[in-house]
Amino acid sequence: MTAHGEGVRDDGPRDADETAAQPRPAEGITVPEPQDRARSIPEAAVARLAVYLRVLSGLAEQEVHTVSSEELASAAGVNSAKLRKDLSYIGSYGTRGVGYEVAVLIGQIERTLGLTQQHRVAVIGIGNLGHALANYGGFPNRGFPVAALFDLDPDLMGVPVGGIPVDHVDDIPRVCAERDITIGAIATPAKGAQDVCDRLVQAGVRCVLNFAPVVLQVPEEVEVRKVDLAVEMQILSFHVARRSQEPQESGDPGDGVDGTPQSKTRDVNAGADPVDGMVVRS
CATH class of the missing domain: 3.40.50.720 (NAD(P)-binding Rossmann-like Domain)
Known part of the structure; x- marks a missing residue:
């Protein structure tokens, strides 16, 4: 089994379960170096990469060797489309019918997050x-x-x-x-x-x-x-207050617009926008 971590990204992320092999770059097209890709990753995606790494590390401890995009997305609290988009930033697209190799993906994310160097x-x-x-x-x-x-x-x-x-x-x-x-x-x-x-x-x-x-x-x-x-508590209070003011619709309160149950737990590190997280850059 082969995981493809260094493929060329062209017009958008590919489904991990639909891509059989990484495409070779067309003549005259330069493949971005890992450090160049890292500089282009949105900060919100970086936060989610850290969440994916946490989930993958747990899978590795359980001796799980492969994981589908749907399984990884569910465990990380995001949808699979967003996960595939995030992983496309680091050049990882998975293998059709298999998904992602856990050990390989851990290595790719660790390199992107700079975790291959010692921190104290x-x-x-x-x-x-x-x-x-x-x-x-x-x-x-x-x-x-x-x-x-x-x-x-x-x-x-x-x-x-x-x-x-x-x-x-x-x-x-x-x-x-x-x-x-x-x-x-x-x-x-x-x-x-x-x-x-x-x-x-x-x-x-x-x-x-x-x-x-x-x-x-x-x-x-x-x-x-x-x-x-304290700010995080205030944000939670806002969401609770907003939900208490919403009219009760038919069906389960947690159902989404398409009837799909929605998670009640939000990981701030997996949230999409920096304003929703805990980032302040002076």
Whole structure:
């Protein structure tokens, strides 16, 4: 069985279960390099690729070797057409009658998301949320081990959390450089977040995950992902309030316009538009 991950995309995505083989590029047509394709992927599709990777990793752990577009789409909470479109961005179209090879697709998505390189995480702000982040097993299991912790509280200095001793925020530049930190997770109060971010940038960190309720000002080369849990609660409240005002139609409340049952669970990382997710780019 052969999976075709590097085919040429011409006029749109192909159905994974209808494509027998990858087409060869016509004479004079240049096949985009993987890095060029990655630059052209919409941010919302990147978020969904991460969800597909999570699902595929679970399938691999269960020793599932192939998966159809319909099965993968259902498990990821999207429709199969959107999934095929997303996977076409990375040059993966599947095989007719088989679908996608799980191991091959995992490799393609990991390369696209930059997961073939080592990442090490620093958590700044060791309160309740910082403790939870430091002890979260999902980070190392997915290739993002927490390697440094920082706080201002003198009582926390040297105290191990999740097996890692806490350092003072003044030591961010030195410790991050020594431990090759590539991602900083800011879990401080709002008033201290910008100073912490500046120290991370000074240390050469170019990826910041911001849990503080503030928009950070960063240089152009620094990427920021903002996670505001209160905002997510407010969005949920809006949807609940809207549904309570909708007139009850015949049939099940969860049925779509075509009578197909709709999922009640929405994964914000699988959502289509950046405005629906948790992204803030300063």
